[in-house]
Amino acid sequence: MKQRPLGRTGRLVSEIGLGCMGMSEFYGVRDDHESMETLHAAADYGVTFFDTADMYGAGHNEELVGRFLKERADDLLVATKFAIVRGANPADRRIDNSPAYIKQACEASLKRLGVEAIDLYYCHRFTGETPIDDVVGAMAELVWDGKVKAIGLSEVTSATLRRACETHHVAALQTEYSLWARDPESDQIATCRELGVTFVPYSPLGRGFLTGSVPQRGDLAAGDFRLIDPRFYGEAGEANAELVERVKDLAAERECEPAQIALAWVLAKQPDAIPIPGTKRRTWLMQNIDAAKVELTPDEVAVLDVAFDPSKVIGARYPQASMTGINA
Incomplete structure (x- = not known):
């Protein structure tokens, strides 16, 4: 797999990484055996950039990735995150950016x-209650x-990123980016290039929507995030599904899968970005x-740009309760 640089660290990582979140929660029941096989398969096929966070599965995801790391001698880079604090009720969460909590986390x-040592440590969400200078400090x-x-x-916004880089170099900015989430094109991506920060798009497949094979509500397990995703169902889902038809048409023309078209668009639009599509299954891993x-x-890129003009995408990226710390 081709390599792309990570900020100014001197490290090169695979141009496509692996998001590990779904191995622990948010997308149905977990299967540690299949997840471990998927992690190993990713490394076998050249993936060297793995993404986790302390809040995924309330620590389970980091432990899973930790067990995987013990079994590999490869030069792999693992990113994890802090800031979202889970409560006893899985739905309860708060954001803590305090210096004391950062050290504890x-x-x-x-x-x-x-x-x-952690290869890449992200502030998962930033609220501004603690100044960014203190967080980065x-x-x-x-x-x-x-x-x-x-x-x-x-x-975070470009302004926050600029201020952060005055305190310490920021190697990467991770933000949702895909055909149907193009806000970073306004200025964050350009700011990243200016400052030598690698842009890391998460959910490049629109949480599975851009694959053209979204399951029906009744097929999703309890706790699946897509049950409450504003873009997936009802009138919004129907309108957005019409947009995905263009992806499916192009996939048929190119004799590949819709998911591959969606990822190829990200790679073509942002040749220095490192998308991290997530999966817990080897089948989808190889497709990605x-x-x-x-x-x-x-x-082809231009056709998709027009088809997915942001004005045509219906629904917010998250439910209102989860918008804290977005574009902060």
């Missing part, structure tokens, strides 16, 4: 991952202490990896 993640101390190798931010072989023409 880092120690817990190091233990679950079983590593001496605390993260920089972790770098100086040898507990973190590089730092990142998630879902093979998307790197699909090279869209400028005309």
